[in-house]
Amino acid sequence: MGFFLETLLGGLMAGMLYSLVALGFVLIFKASGVFNFAQGAMVLFAALAMARFAQWIPQWTGIANPVFANVAAFLVAGLIMFAVAWAIEFLVLRQLVNQEGATLLMATLGIAYFLEGLGQTLFGNSIYKIDIGMPKDPVIAFDKVFEGGILVNQEDLIAALISAVLVALLSLFFQKTATGRALRAVADDHQAAQSVGIPLNRIWVIVWCVAGVVALVAGMIWGSKLGVQFSLATVALRALPVVILGGLTSVPGAIIGGLVIGVGEKLSEVYIGPLVGGGIEIWFAYVLALAFLLVRPQGLFGEKIIDRV
Template sequence: MGFFIETVIGGLMSGMLYSLVALGFVLIFKASGVFNFAQGAMVLFAALAMARFAEWFPALLGLDNKLIGNLLAFAGAMVVMVAVAWLIERLVLSKLVNQEGITLLMATLGIAYFLDGFGQTLFGSAIYKIDVGLPKDPLFLLESVFQGGVLVNKEDLYAAGIAAALVIALSVFFQYTSTGRALRAVADDHQAAQSIGIPLNRIWVIVWSVAGFVALVAGMIWGSKLGVQFSLSLVALKALPVVILGGLTSVPGAIIGGLIIGVGEKVSEVYLGPTLGGGIEIWFGYVLVLFVLLVRPQGLFGEKIIDRV
């Protein structure tokens, strides 16, 4: 029983990180109706910026304090992501207002490849380390209940706490702020939102900036765990089934979908892997989503769209 609980907790930790990446997809889709295939590239680009700034700023400013250096690196990387958001809106999205969805999708694919290549040109192609001071030693829980206790990685615990706090903050932002309501109005109908005075260009810059912030936090956490390398952009592929399962328009759906897939893939790998063979973690989320789509195409919490003709 203790090992099962340990496996479930590990799945919940992974699921929260998947949810964090999935939030970037949901935020942009809610505000613009665009499925942003560049989200993985944004995670990588943000992580690269923070990793390199964490090296450069202390050297340039003569800082010995790691905390201040990391804060400056985070702020610098956030400035870079806001600049990227502004350029994407100015050079791409503003030219494609009210275009077909496939056109916008292809535009985000172009942005993804550009960010991958430009990141390598700007920051280099080596593997970089992000050290934000998260403890990496194990923690044993419930030792009085189970022999040996339940092993939990402290780094995963802190990372899940950060992800949960960000998810809650974004949910409050969307539901209870005027900007959040404007974002939802733009998502429902671009032209109607413009007709009542909502500035479409400013809203898109805001939502891409928020998605950039989410990508930065996700990149910081994943970079701390795995190192900043170009395979990091593939982490978005792990978030795709989370988005589809929870629903493309649902922030709570991204959370719950991430937890379901995180726990499901860990439990199936541990208990079914020895029988069926390894690699279940790779395909579990996609197979689960395939069955869900057959029953509920909009996902568990997505809005059912009805077109009247």
Template sequence: MGFFLETLFGGLMAGMLYSLIALGFVLIFKASGVFNFAQGAMVLFAALAMARFSEWIPGWTGIESRLVANVGAFLLAMALMVIVAWLIEKLVLGKLVNQEGITLLMATLGITYFLDGAGQTLFGSEIYKIDVGLPKDPLFLFESTFEGGVLIGKEDLYAAGIAAALVVVLTLFFQKTGTGRALRAVADDHQAAQSIGIPLSRIWVIVWSVAGFVALVAGIIWGSKLGVQFSLSLVALKALPVVILGGLTSVPGAIIGGLIIGVGEKLSEIYLGPMLGGGIEIWFAYVLALVFLLFRPQGLFGEKIIDRV
């Protein structure tokens, strides 16, 4: 039982991190109706910026302090993501207002390759370290109940707490603020939103900036765990099945979908892997997403679209 709980908790922690990346997909889709394939590249780009700025700031300032380096690197990386958001709106999205969805989708693919190349050009292609002080020592729970207790990484626990807090803030932002309601209006109908005075360009800069902030937080957490390397954008692809399960328009759905996939892949790898030859953790999420696409394409919490003719 102790080993099962350990695996379950590990899956929940991984699921929260998948959910954090999936939030970027949901935010952009809710505000523009665009499925943003560039979110993984944004996570990588933001993580590279954070890692490299934290290395460079002590040399720029002469202050050998990890706290100063990390705070400065975070602020600079966030400013860079806002600039990226502004450039995306001015050079790409602003030119494609009211175009077909496939056109916008292809635009995000172009943004993906641009960010991958720009990240390598600006920050290099080595493996970099992010150290924001998250504790890496293990934590043992239920020692009086199970022999040896249940092992949980403190880093995973802190990361899950950060992800959960961010989800609550974003949910309140969408539901309780005027800007959040404007974002939803733009997603429903670009022309109608413009006709009532909602500035489309400003809204898109805001939502891409928020998605950039989410990408930065996700990049910092994943970079702290795995190091910052170009395979990080592949890890971010695990968020695609998450949004398919939860629904493209649902922030809570991104969380539930991430938890389902995180727990499912861990348990299936441990208990079904020996019978099926292993490797289940690699493809489990995508097979589950395929099943949902066949039987419930709108996801668990997505809005069912009904076309009347």
């Protein structure tokens, strides 16, 4: 029982990290109808900015305190992501209003490659380290309840808690603030929202800025775990099955989808993997997403679209 709970807990913590990346997809799609293939590049760009400024700020200021360096780097990287979000909306999306979905999709692909190249130009192409003080060593918990206890990775646990707090704050933002209600109105019907005076362009800038902050937090956590390298952009690919499972228009769906996929990956690898030779964790999420596309294309919480002709 202890080993099962250990595997389950590991899956839940991994699922929260998947949900964090998936939120970026959902936020932008809800507000603008754009499937943002640049989300992975935004995660990479944000992580690169934070890693490099955490190195540069002590050199510029002469203050060697790592807490000061990390906080200052986070704030600077956040401002950079705001600037990136504004530039994307002003230079790209605003020019492509009412264009076909395929056109917008190709535009986000172009943004992704541009951000990867810009990140390499500005910050270099080495592997960088983000050290925000999260403990790396695992601990044994509940050793008096289960024989041998449960092995808990402290870094994964803290990362999952950070993700959960951010998700809760975003939920409150969408439900309790006037801007959040305006965002939901735009998500429901662009034209109706415009007709009651909601400025569509300003809402899109806000959404991309929020997605930029989400990308920064995701990049900070994944960069701390894996190091900041250009393969970090592929983390977004792990979030694609999450948004398919939960639904492209649902913030709760991104959370539930991430948890389901995180737990499913771990349990299937541990209990089914030995029977088939292993490797299930690599493809489990994509097979599950394919099954949902066949039987419920809108996902668990997505809106079912009916076209009447």
